[in-house]
Amino acid sequence: MSDESLERLEIKLAFVERATTELSDEVYRQRQEISELRARLAALVDRLESAAGPASDGGNTHERPPHY
Numbered sequence: 001m002s003d004e005s006l007e008r009l010e011i012k013l014a015f016v017e018r019a020t021t022e023l024s025d026e027v028y029r030q031r032q033e034i035s036e037l038r039a040r041l042a043a044l045v046d047r048l049e050s051a052a053g054p055a056s057d058g059g060n061t062h063e064r065p066p067h068y
Helices: 004-055
Strands: none
Touching: none
């Protein structure tokens, strides 16, 4: 193998290593963002369920109270 072809391979390897590092960093960042978004979604679901109250259990809200 000539010095020139070895140098080209080393250059390609350097680019591949850099791309791999950048991709790894991006995957990590996206994983963190997904975790944050899941936590926020769970909090919103909890707030929505608590705001809906007992009427969300299928009860009829238009029913007359028993004293009528």
